[in-house]
Amino acid sequence: MTDGSASVAPLSRRERYRATRLATIVAAVVNSLLAVTQIVSGWLFQSQALIADGVHTLSDLVSDGVVLVAARKASASPDRDHPYGHGRIETLATVVVGVMLAIAALGIGWFAVQRLLDWELMTGPAPAALAFAVLTLVAKEGLYQYTVRVARRIGSPLLHANAWHHRSDAISSLVVLVGIGGAVAGWPWLDAVAALVVALFILRMAWRLVFKSAAELIDTALEPEQVATIRDAIAGVPGVKSAHMLRTRRLGNEAAADVHIQVAPKISVSEGHQIADEVYRAVMASLPALRDVTVHVDPENDEEQLRSVGLPLRPEITECLRAAWHDAPELAAVEQVGLHYLGGRVHVTVTLRLDDEQAGAELNRRAVELAELLRQRSDFQDQLGQILILFRARTSDGRP
Structure with a gap:
């Protein structure tokens, strides 16, 4: 995944966890207050849209909980059972957030269709409900702007996914605002039509999040320009004749790579090892997101030459x-x-x-x-x- 993770300074796992935790706690507090405000005001001013949006906001609390738990687990250092770290927990949690977005989108769409089918029975809310709809919209958009800035600063695809969840909530709140305004003006069906459009937008975002995270879970390679950066770093090390069998994969916000380098065929083992160490340092310095690089030394290009299988030792x-x-x-x-x-x-x-x-x-x-x-x-x-x-x-x- 690349959203929100480009051009960031490398941070420690603990620093990333602290930033993610703070952003998530802020979101949880705001969502809790908003949910209570929306449901109570919707009940007082006869706005089914506000009540539905309040229930939707409650689902965000579950999303915030998923983010908080996943961030804490992903910040743990590598151990014997997880030698590459726990970054994939963050990736898996991003899939969960994407699925939650999809469910929310389907729910909004279903509710909108039901309202369109029974629009003659709709009753308009009190005009005072507009003020609470505006308050909700401003709070949700502010939450998105705050969260996405933190996500970009620490390079967290999970937090970036949650930021888009807040943006989808802001758009759904805009739909509520338009719907309440239309209902007050005498066009209650505007609420349902706008809700369908927003549902499709949210569903598209959910698909992008799930698709990119699933690609990461099946070890999809880094972006072509990142792979080219690694190749350039290897080519700049003296003693490397060529590089082949370069493989990369993402581990949450981090990445890993392994590569075969070809050196002169009759140099000493220690010289080959020294060249490999230099390649390791050069590649690690080329991409801050890299946390593990494995370098295999070949005396010849084993993609082209006969492999020495079965030869006597x-x-x-x-x-x-x-x-x-x-x-x-x-x-x-x-x-x-x-x-x-x-x-x-x-x-x-x-x-x-x-x-x-x-x-x-x-x-x-x-x-x-x-x-x-x-x-x-x-x-x-x-x-x-x-x-x-x-x-x-x-x-x-x-x-x-």
Whole structure:
């Protein structure tokens, strides 16, 4: 979801919860006072529209309760059972608010249709009801303006949804005002027609809220421009040849991403890890909403190259090396065996200690013989790539 969540400074979960709680408490107090005022004034001045709007306002109290509980739960830190945090609670609550909007819209529409069918039986309210309708309209619109400002400041789609709930209430109060005015002027059917229009507007808003939140619940990716920002951040890290398999998803007002980066195929593990750390820091800095980034290091583009599935691991290869060189004196001189899994094959590098008396030409010849011996006696000849035999010279004090 993007409504109300763009261009905001990152806030802690506790700060967001406090702001959401304050806005929700203010809304609950205002709605409580309005509901009592509407129902009492509607009863005193014979306005069924005011009474119905008062009942509608009572439903907002339930909405405010949902927002308050969801905000408190969503502000909790990640734990063992919820390693990505609790942001999805806010998303789920947004769906609930959207459903409540839809129910309210259907109720308004149904009531309007019933009034249109029986408009001859309508009785007009007292003119004094207009004053209470105006009071309700002003209070509801003021509540919307206050709530939507807070939602934009903290980047809360849930609070933004609740703000639109207040706006829908303001519009329904406008319908009540028009209906009461029309009834006083002698056209009671205006109330019902306007109510139908408002019901459709509220239903459209409910659909947008539910649709966007449902998309988030099924891990819909971030907006294309946000994904492009992440790719640019990755491309700016030295040592990254390319990036692929980038996946993003929203977690309430936060987001997570994972990506594969391609580096030079024969760099050390520690260098690859260092590059991945730099990618993590660059991506986290590029989007304040990101709370988790997983970076997988690839020596080649595994979307295009053959995956190294089923290739022998180090224990099997070293055992094969010992078996192949069991009668070769160089076996005792093996210092290191390097393995590179590239292009669907295993590339083996063996480092041997070098004795001073051995000539370079002899070493080269022997290296070729040893490599061929390993290839011929291995059980996975087709999977072996380059075999490189290295000799390390000793210093005068005997240290390598």
